[in-house]
Amino acid sequence: MTTRELLLHAWVFRPVVAVAIAAVLVAHTAWLRMRHPARTAALLGAALAAVLALMSPVDVLARGTLFSAHMMQHLLLVLAAPPLALLSLPRTERAAEHRRLPAFAYWSLGVGAMWVWHAPTLCNAAASSDAVRAVQTISLVAMGAAFWWPVVGPRLDQRLADPAAVAYLFFACVACSLLGIIIAFSPVEVCTAYLQPADPLGLLPLVRRRWGLTPAVDQQLGGLLMWVPGCAVYASSILAVLARFYGAAGSMRAQGTP
Amino acid sequence: MTAPAMPAHPEARDVEARWFEWVGTIDHKRIGILYMVTALFYFIVGGIEALVMRLQLAVPRAHLLLPETYDQLFTMHGVTMIFLVVMPGLTGFANYFVPLMIGARDVAFPRLNAMGYWLFPLGGLLLHYSWLAGGAPDVGWFSYAPLSETPYTGVVRSQDYWAIAMLVLGVGTVATSINLIATIAALRAPGMTMRRLPLFVWMVFVNSFLTIMALPALSASCVLLLVDRLFSAQIFLPSAGGSALLWQHYFWSFGHPEVYIMVLPAFGMISEVIPVFSRRPIFGYAFVAASTVAIAILSFGVWAHHMFTAGLGHLSDAMFAASSLLIAVPTGVKVLNWVGTMWGGSIRLTTAMLFAVAFLIQFTVGGLSGVTFAVAPIDWQTTDSYYVVAHFHYVLFGGTAFGVMAAIYYWFPKMTGRLLSEKLGKVHFWMMVIGFNLTFFVQHFVGLLGMPRRVYTYPDLPHWEALNMASTIGAFILGASILVLVLNIAQSVTLGAPAGSNPWGAWTLEWAAPSPPPEHNFDAVPPVNSRRPLWDLAHPDAPDARVGPDEPPDATRPAAAPVAVLSFIASEAAFFALLIIAYAYFTTTPQPGPSPANSLERVRTGVFTLLLIASSFTYWRAEKDHEANRPRGAIAWLVTTVVLGVTFLTGQASDYVQMTRSGIGLGTNLFSTMFFTLTGFHGMHVLVGLVAIVVVLALAFWGDLTGRRAHVMRTVGYYWHFVDIVWIAVFSVIYLRGTL
Numbered sequence A: 001m002t003t004r005e006l007l008l009h010a011w012v013f014r015p016v017v018a019v020a021i022a023a024v025l026v027a028h029t030a031w032l033r034m035r036h037p038a039r040t041a042a043l044l045g046a047a048l049a050a051v052l053a054l055m056s057p058v059d060v061l062a063r064g065t066l067f068s069a070h071m072m073q074h075l076l077l078v079l080a081a082p083p084l085a086l087l088s089l090p091r092t093e094r095a096a097e098h099r100r101l102p103a104f105a106y107w108s109l110g111v112g113a114m115w116v117w118h119a120p121t122l123c124n125a126a127a128s129s130d131a132v133r134a135v136q137t138i139s140l141v142a143m144g145a146a147f148w149w150p151v152v153g154p155r156l157d158q159r160l161a162d163p164a165a166v167a168y169l170f171f172a173c174v175a176c177s178l179l180g181i182i183i184a185f186s187p188v189e190v191c192t193a194y195l196q197p198a199d200p201l202g203l204l205p206l207v208r209r210r211w212g213l214t215p216a217v218d219q220q221l222g223g224l225l226m227w228v229p230g231c232a233v234y235a236s237s238i239l240a241v242l243a244r245f246y247g248a249a250g251s252m253r254a255q256g257t258p
Numbered sequence B: 001m002t003a004p005a006m007p008a009h010p011e012a013r014d015v016e017a018r019w020f021e022w023v024g025t026i027d028h029k030r031i032g033i034l035y036m037v038t039a040l041f042y043f044i045v046g047g048i049e050a051l052v053m054r055l056q057l058a059v060p061r062a063h064l065l066l067p068e069t070y071d072q073l074f075t076m077h078g079v080t081m082i083f084l085v086v087m088p089g090l091t092g093f094a095n096y097f098v099p100l101m102i103g104a105r106d107v108a109f110p111r112l113n114a115m116g117y118w119l120f121p122l123g124g125l126l127l128h129y130s131w132l133a134g135g136a137p138d139v140g141w142f143s144y145a146p147l148s149e150t151p152y153t154g155v156v157r158s159q160d161y162w163a164i165a166m167l168v169l170g171v172g173t174v175a176t177s178i179n180l181i182a183t184i185a186a187l188r189a190p191g192m193t194m195r196r197l198p199l200f201v202w203m204v205f206v207n208s209f210l211t212i213m214a215l216p217a218l219s220a221s222c223v224l225l226l227v228d229r230l231f232s233a234q235i236f237l238p239s240a241g242g243s244a245l246l247w248q249h250y251f252w253s254f255g256h257p258e259v260y261i262m263v264l265p266a267f268g269m270i271s272e273v274i275p276v277f278s279r280r281p282i283f284g285y286a287f288v289a290a291s292t293v294a295i296a297i298l299s300f301g302v303w304a305h306h307m308f309t310a311g312l313g314h315l316s317d318a319m320f321a322a323s324s325l326l327i328a329v330p331t332g333v334k335v336l337n338w339v340g341t342m343w344g345g346s347i348r349l350t351t352a353m354l355f356a357v358a359f360l361i362q363f364t365v366g367g368l369s370g371v372t373f374a375v376a377p378i379d380w381q382t383t384d385s386y387y388v389v390a391h392f393h394y395v396l397f398g399g400t401a402f403g404v405m406a407a408i409y410y411w412f413p414k415m416t417g418r419l420l421s422e423k424l425g426k427v428h429f430w431m432m433v434i435g436f437n438l439t440f441f442v443q444h445f446v447g448l449l450g451m452p453r454r455v456y457t458y459p460d461l462p463h464w465e466a467l468n469m470a471s472t473i474g475a476f477i478l479g480a481s482i483l484v485l486v487l488n489i490a491q492s493v494t495l496g497a498p499a500g501s502n503p504w505g506a507w508t509l510e511w512a513a514p515s516p517p518p519e520h521n522f523d524a525v526p527p528v529n530s531r532r533p534l535w536d537l538a539h540p541d542a543p544d545a546r547v548g549p550d551e552p553p554d555a556t557r558p559a560a561a562p563v564a565v566l567s568f569i570a571s572e573a574a575f576f577a578l579l580i581i582a583y584a585y586f587t588t589t590p591q592p593g594p595s596p597a598n599s600l601e602r603v604r605t606g607v608f609t610l611l612l613i614a615s616s617f618t619y620w621r622a623e624k625d626h627e628a629n630r631p632r633g634a635i636a637w638l639v640t641t642v643v644l645g646v647t648f649l650t651g652q653a654s655d656y657v658q659m660t661r662s663g664i665g666l667g668t669n670l671f672s673t674m675f676f677t678l679t680g681f682h683g684m685h686v687l688v689g690l691v692a693i694v695v696v697l698a699l700a701f702w703g704d705l706t707g708r709r710a711h712v713m714r715t716v717g718y719y720w721h722f723v724d725i726v727w728i729a730v731f732s733v734i735y736l737r738g739t740l
Helices: A003-009 A015-032 A037-055 A057-062 A067-087 A103-116 A120-128 A130-152 A162-185 A204-210 A215-255 B012-023 B028-057 B067-101 B110-129 B158-186 B199-231 B244-278 B285-301 B303-310 B314-342 B351-374 B376-382 B386-416 B422-448 B464-495 B533-538 B560-587 B602-627 B631-661 B670-701 B712-736
Strands: none
Touching (some): A003 A057, A037 A057, A057 A067, A130 A162, A162 B285, B067 B110, B067 B199, B067 B244, B067 B386, B199 B244, B199 B670, B244 B285, B244 B303, B244 B314, B244 B351, B244 B386, B244 B560, B285 B314, B303 B314, B386 B422, B560 B670, B560 B712, B670 B712
16 A cells, blocks of 8 residues: 555545544534534534544554554544634623632643543553444543643633633643653553554555554654644644733724723 | 931941841842842953953954963853842842832832842852863853863863852852742732732743742752762763763753853833833833743743754754744734834933944844854854854844833932932943944854864955954943943932932832832822822823722732742652753663662562651641641640651661762762762752751741641641642652662
8 A cells, every 4th residue: 555545545534533533514504504613613623633543544543553643643633623623613701700710620630631542551552442432432532622721721711811821721731741751762662563564455564664654663653753743733722812811902993992 | 318328427337237237138128239239340340351251252263362361351241241240230230120110118028139249249259269270161152062071171270169159159049039939929009919010020020930940950069070070970061971961951941941041131121111211101001010920831841942052953943943932922922012113102312222222223233143053063063153143242242232221211210319410421322332232243253264262373365354453443332331330320320310200100009109219118008099100190090900809808919928938849740850950861771880689678678668658647637737727736736746857867877878888979970970869959959948847847846836837737838738749759760760
């Protein structure tokens, strides 16, 4: 198989995923009638991230062939789809009678999504068992949504103040970087399942020889993906929060508030 | 204006008293000046070291210096300039001006501030004492292992002094940074919201976070190096199973953020000077402020570009090249912000402004050559050549030092009440620009021609002599320009023209205080509605638009103590994370000798772990009782906490005794080294936490936990819970790993 064939043909139709995505899209359109182009775009982005993560060649490779593909899937499910989906919802503000949990709880869920599923036992189980993979996928999206809730969630009263959100994202970035660094430079395999793939599709010659991804390089790439692009998501979110922070000053001037 | 106070009867007692006023001061302004004067002293020391090296390099095959002496000189020059000049010099400005610019009376913790300062000369003395103890450090400022290890340094203690000095300086720097964070968070004047902070204050704020998160990496590296050197361990010795590459990773994970630690405050200075002398507010305040945060965060993710030649693999190289190129974007656009501020402004070319403009040009040159290093293949060709030397001197001298010069000319009148001579200032400026560019611009070429850095002499190859001679001449012009500055300062302190409170027509709060400001800084802080409060005061008919929402009149600031302790905890967490990673790194592959499986008692330590976790619970109960005004209950729970903590420590001690009895020491193998280091540091933290709790207990006993001590209980609690959480991590990694 060549790279071209892989990219063209290794797409998998997964009815459950497709139905879920379609249902969300239909519900969103029915509810908001696409009146906010930005929100519609955010939702489409989330859908695209989900499709890429779960039905594309990324998913095919992540099923036991490439650790780095698994990592890409992991990042899409935690750092791309949930925040975009949250951004597509209309914002509401309610009186503070429903208080949210301490921010540390949401933070731990988001960071836990990164760390827990890379414990060797769980990582191997997810790479080889479909049932565990399903649990993994659902839990990643859920924990990702929990993490992003206090930053971009629709409930404005449950969002963190901007400076606190910066700290929240910064320490998440640190925690994920640490894990990425450990994976990238670890002398031992994190996920031994990727060492000797069963390879029913005959992908190994392509990834090992043509792409040069030996198990060691593959793991390094995985760690680097979590570390550099992963942290870049947090860093750009911090910039967005700061833009919001200073933007509030601009709108204040525009309204001529005394 | 007020003249500096002169004693009426200068008797011996007065002299003594005046000495004590400086030595015993806790006034942020005096401490700031102490920082600056000490940094200026070390600047001259480091400068002389540089001039001696340039003399040696003026002609090929010179024999002025022995190779060993040359090695010591370039190492001491680098260490001195970075740790004893730039960092404390910038800290001095932050100390003096941050409280003034936010309308505060002093920093949040004046005594901690004094301690931070006095650790600085102590560190400097320790470092320089190495000259008398057999020789100064001679393996470069980054002290690469294994060259810094005993097999290579022999009996000479130079690296021990280096590492201990780094630890002492690191403690002082982190303490001061925590103090600045707490000051900016807690002591802003009414109306001074975070959106209205002067950019210098904002940059110091961001920089302090950068410092507390980056310096622990240096401290952890130095601790591990000292363990190697003093206890015959092998952490960084590849010949004995250790890893020299780990030193590079740890050092540069500090070393690269350090570059930004040395340049961000200078960005802040430029952001104050350029608007004032262009008569325009800064162009794109929000961008300058936000991009500073972006730079600070990205700076933690690019260190491996210092290691392109270490063989990390093409993938890492590519990733780090990308992230390093990325960090140039926020930095580059900042330059546009400064130029945009000058564009269309009515520029006054005072000496301060001249230095700021030179900063812009030279920093851009240094930034551009920096971008070339981000491209790994170019780095392979130019690494360890004079091209590198040219690059970082353009950033740190052409950038930071010129920024500091701008700040000196800008703020000297505020500190002394007198203006520096503009005439001497212009002489100083032109000599410095010519000397600096002559010294370092030619080094780009000599580097590209292949001349390696850190070699005491060179062969007589075409052009090398002419270029090196030009560089040496430039260095002496540069040195002479500093003499002009010293002369200008010495003369203007007593003879300079009186400045008045606001000689430049500037807009930030420090210019509302008299020059020099009285000990309490302000009689009344002007109202703050925008980023230019003094402009609003002078132009009541055309004030700036209000920035951001106003604060309600009863707005409160975060309390200083919890902010400080949380910052401290963040810094400590980084330190422990590095120790834990090193432990995990060295114990993933089994090795002969002691190991967790054959020398640790999992169950017994597990019980002690539960006791420690329980002590967090009992402390929490003590807090609840204290809040509910049940002092007896609080005291009982606190006593329980102390008992649990002491029991835990006893358990640890008995573990140690048992291991020592069976012949396991700190240097036995990598497992035992990292085990004792990690648990030993944790044990010390438990001890410190217990001492703090005993203090809380005493305060509770005397009923003294109210008023300004209201936060003590909560603050100590943060620390105690942190110590417990660290133990859970340590226990999981040491005792539980491999059992799941």
